[in-house]
Amino acid sequence: MRIPIVKNFFNDPLLPLEIVYKDRKPPNQELPDHLHDRYELVYVYGGKGTFFLNQMIYEMNEGDIFIIPGNTIHRALPDGDCPITSTAVFFAPQMIGHHALSDTFTNMFIFERARKLKRYKLASPLSLRPFIEETLQQMQQELERREAGFRYAIHLHLNSLLLSLNRLTLQESYQHPADGGVGPTWLLHMLQHLDQCHTDPAVGLSYLAKQASVSAAHLSRVFKQLTGMNITDYVNAKRISTAKELLMATDLGIDIIAYNCGYESLPYFHHLFKKFTGVTPGAYRRRQIN
Structure with missing residues (x-):
């Protein structure tokens, strides 16, 4: 089983931020499917891909700007003939400004909104792109x-x-384009x-193929082609992502968290985690506590 990569970051406690600036990778050099605790912004200059x-x-x-909250599974799949050129900014949430006094606004809103609505793509208007690109350049410099x-x-x-x-995103005049995901409806x-339902122990390739009314072989082939992952890896990644959230947000015992995430074997859960x-x-x- 191939596990989604654990991305490592340079540890500067005074500046928990890294930038991959104007990067252009062909498909065989793109970072594999991965998840990490850092928040991430990805801005697309040009090219083709999913x-x-x-x-x-x-x-x-x-x-396009992709708004990626921490602990979210993601992977870019650039086109072989016209790879994407993009800048990715990775940062710890404590860098984001919070509200002051009676103002309830926080710059975390855009990430909270993305997680809640499950809408992670923002199409920037032409008028805003020079500012975005200049700001990213200044950060890199x-x-x-x-x-x-x-x-x-x-x-x-x-x-x-x-x-x-x-x-x-808060402007009434801004029309968020329909997400219209790529791929077959099923x-x-x-x-x-x-x-x-990813925490249900019954969830697996056969179960999902039955739900989608396609063969297991066809599901595996299409899923791999469009996501770069196989079904088992993805289900485990979703479960471990949920386990991380429970470890941070609750006092539940690790054995209970393992069970709640679909793992009846505690040693196997430890191994995967x-x-x-x-x-x-x-x-x-x-x-997280420290």
Whole structure:
């Protein structure tokens, strides 16, 4: 079984942020399916491809921004003849500005909205793209030059960018395009169903093929082609993602969390959790508390 990659980040406690700037990769060099605790923004300059994100498969177009909350399974699948050029910004949530005094607004809104509505793609208008691209360039330059106050400058640029994206989504005049996921309808419905039932121990290839009314072989082939993952890997990734949330948000015992996520064997749960995250469930919980 191939486990989605655990992405490692350079650990600067004063600046928990990294940028992959104007990257252009052919399909064989694209990062495999992965999930991580950092929040992520991906801006597309051009090219062709698709983006598998949680339960949706999106087309990637010029000016698209992908809003990726932490702990969300995702993978870009660039076109072989015309690969995507994009910038990805990875950052810890504590970098995002919070509300002050009686103002209830927070720059976290755009990520909370994406997670709640399961809409992760934002099509930026032409008028906003120069600002987005200039801000990303300034952040990259600050990281490269590392002049006095560069960390503070990057904080300001990041929050300014997020503020603009939040305001865009809140404008009454902004028409969010229909997501219209890529792929056959039966597959998109199956992904939506799986998002709700992935912790059921009965969920597996045969179960999902029956739900989609297709053969197991056909489901495996199409799912792999459009997402870059196989069904078993994806189900386990969803379950471990849920386990991480329960470890952070509840005081439930690890054995109860394993059972609630569809694992009757606690040793197997420990084995999978460490493969996905690099640490044991107990160590992960302690790390979040500390």
